[in-house]
Amino acid sequence: MSDFFDGAEKRVVVVGGGFSGVAFAIQLIRRAQARVHVSIVEPGQFLGHGLAYSAADPDHRLNGPINSMVIDPEYTDELLEWCQARRIIENDFEAHVPSGHVFLRRSVIGEYLSDQVFRHANDERFGSTIEHIRDVAIDVQKEPNGFLVKTSFCGDQIADMVILATGNPTPGLRKPFSPEHALHPRIIANPLVAGCLDKIPAGARVLVVGSGLTALDQLSTLLRRGHIGKLVAVSRRGLRPHAQSPEIRGIVSPRMPPTPILNKIDGPIPEFIAREPANVRRWCRALRREISSVVRAGGSWYEPFDAVRDVVWKLWPQLPLAEQQRFLRKLRVFWDIHRFRTPPMNDDMVRQAEELGRVQYLTARVIGVTTGAILNPVQVELEVRSGQTDRHEFDFVVNCTGFDSDDTTSRNPVLANLEQRKILRRHGTGMGYQVSDRCEAMDSTGRANPNLRIIGPPTAGTFGDPLGAIYITAQVKRLMPSAIEALGFPVIS
Ligand SMILES: Cc1cc2nc3c(=O)[nH]c(=O)nc-3n(C[C@H](O)[C@H](O)[C@H](O)COP(=O)(O)OP(=O)(O)OC[C@H]3O[C@@H](n4cnc5c(N)ncnc54)[C@H](O)[C@@H]3O)c2cc1C
Structure with a gap:
């Protein structure tokens, strides 16, 4: 246990109240063994909705089964239980596939995340609280004892720690559109x-x-x-x-009991990749070889592909920048059609x-x-x-051509201001910002700030694929002990 905790409430400001911001707030409230006040600055009416889960159309569904949506790795069945209590799955006749897997509407996830915030807004154990500040953060300024988060209308928010969870850029037109x-x-x-x-x-x-x-x-x-x-x-x-795997769709039975994704994300790099040097061509060749061998044994390409997908956060940082850029230029589109099903x-x-x-x-x-x-x-x-x-x-x-990556930074005032003052450093790939392995923001000199963190899609340059919800959840879990420590709270091991 750390010996410098002074017992005072700590204030954390989360900029962005989409999936990432909410996952951070919930995991922090649950893990911190002390009182914390989390202010989520989010202009949208509902926390948790963000870009993905504000979908109102009932045909806009999760692209993975229900077990791919977890906000806290220690409570993997929470969403299922939440849906069961509300008879959501029984009443959604089209949610089921023959394998028994369920593909929820994205709007349900928005409601679920909002409800999670509501339930944790006044936590009884230590008196921790979550507050929604319905505004846009325009800047973060360093103060002697922390930060001031400047917002458009609601005034300055004092913070011991700031989490930037500004998410995906908005979709934008590409040339020849003007x-x-x-x-x-x-x-x-x-x-x-x-x-x-x-x-x-x-x-x-x-x-x-x-x-x-x-x-x-x-x-x-x-x-x-x-x-x-x-x-x-x-x-x-x-x-x-591509479609989901034949096992998920129920066309064939699984060859072996499936390993929960979170275990695979935390697990070792598969042997067929680990033995190769950090080189995109070598890894692709190894993956193709492995796919051929699995297919010969009666399996499908999904097994080896997913084994690589789940540890991208460990593999991507091993690649030199030139390799990362080459991948983005030449292979990303092919990767994406296998990755996003x-x-x-x-x-x-x-x-x-x-x-x-x-x-x-x-x-x-x-x-x-x-x-x-x-x-x-x-x-x-x-x-x-x-x-x-x-x-x-x-x-x-x-x-429907995707996100305007330039929008991540230049059109978001808080990011643009921090970048301009060299408190944030753009990643060399152009995809978001350079962060440490604990998501600490790095300044232009490469120094990591333990009290200023970036989570979710703006860390794509550093980690490759912090895009799907479960990968964000796992990212938040990994950084949580160090965030709790940086706040001066006791760290329970
Ligand atoms: C259309 C779509 C469908 C998806 N479907 C799936 C799926 O089925 N399964 C899956 O696992 N993943 C899916 N994803 C991916 C994943 O879940 C999202 O990328 C994830 O929700 C990212 O959450 P986020 O909070 O980081 O970003 P966002 O959802 O983009 O939310 C960021 C929030 O930050 C706020 N914000 C930004 N700047 C500021 C500022 N300056 N001040 C205050 N607030 C600010 C925005 O208003 C926004 O609400 C999908 C993504 C999209 C876009």
């Missing part, structure tokens, strides 16, 4: 805004740009509404996310529509976009692989 196109009523630049498809009439010709999971969500929404107009999804390489019900819905000719997937590049008056359709020029170009007319265009 920033002005985001304002055009026929172009939906951010498909994660609830109700953004409401203005699309059933007969409209719709171009979905992108063919990943967000495109699948948007197509599901339109199909469920009985859309009868032309639906075209276009992507440069024509790649689409489809919820089976959405996959089925869209594939059936495709067979009926209601949805068309095209491999082509958008090379030109012309908008006119509001009543006029959008003219889109597409180039197929052979180089041939065609002009098409669409009534609406829905952008």
Whole structure:
């Protein structure tokens, strides 16, 4: 036990109240053996919703089964119990797949996370509290005894520790779209805004740009509404996310009892990778070899792939920057379609529509976009692989090309200010910030600050893939003992 704890309440300000901020707050309240006040600065109405779990559409589901959603590694069945108490699973007839796995609606996760905050808002053991400050943090200033978190309207928040949990950047248009196109009523630049498809009439010709999971969500929404107009999804390489493994879908039985993901995340690097030097080409070759051998033995590519996926946080930091950049340039798209898999019900819905000719997937590049008056359709020029170009007319265009990575920093005032004052250091890959293995923010000289931490997606440059909820939960668990220590609380081992 540490001997410098003075018994006073400590104040932690968490900037961002999405999944990461909430997972941190809950784990801290549960682990700290002393009184802590957590202020979560979040402009949204509900804590825990963030970008992913504010989804209002019932067809927008988790892309993994219920056991992939955990906020505290020590209570892995909490969500299931919470759902059972509310009969959520019984009442959601489409949530089940033949294997017995359940794919919840993302809106349920939003409600669950909000409820967890509510239940921990006044913790009885030590009198710890959580408060929602509905505002935007614009800066963090160092003070002799901690920090001042400056917000737009609610004044300055005093903090002993600041956690930056600002999450994913918002989706943005890519070239040849221009920033002005985001304002055009026929172009939906951010498909994660609830109700953004409401203005699309059933007969409209719709171009979905992108063919990943967000495109699948948007197509599901339109199909469920009985859309009868032309639906075209276009992507440069024509790649689409893979389905969940045959074991999860219930097409075959598992070959062996599944290991809980959290154990795999904490477990050793698989032998077939560990024996190779830190080199993307060598690791890919080793993974391919392992896949061939597992497939020969009656398994599928999912087993070895997932074994690597779960320890990416250990592998990625071993790679030199040039290797990381090479991976992002050349291999990431291929990695992503294996890594981010489809919820089976959405996959089925869209594939059936495709067979009926209601949805068309095209491999082509958008090379030109012309908008006119509001009543006029959008003219889109597409180039197929052979180089041939065609002009098409669409009534609406829905952008599903992913996040605008520049937005992570430059458009978020708190990050931009900290970066400008060299308190944060951008990661060399451009994906978020440089942090220590305990998520301590590093300044421009490389010095880590134990009282200023960054969690979740803005640590992608350092850890490769802190993106799925369970990987964020595991990240928070790893940093928690050092955060508790940095607050001067007793650390119970
Ligand atoms: C559409 C979508 C679907 C996903 N589906 C799944 C899934 O099925 N399964 C899974 O495991 N993972 C999924 N993920 C990934 C994962 O769960 C998220 O990346 C995770 O929720 C990240 O949480 P976060 O809190 O870090 O970020 P976010 O959800 O982006 O939340 C960040 C919050 O910070 C706030 N914020 C930002 N800047 C400031 C500021 N300056 N001041 C105050 N507040 C600020 C924002 O308002 C926002 O609410 C999905 C992600 C997305 C985007």
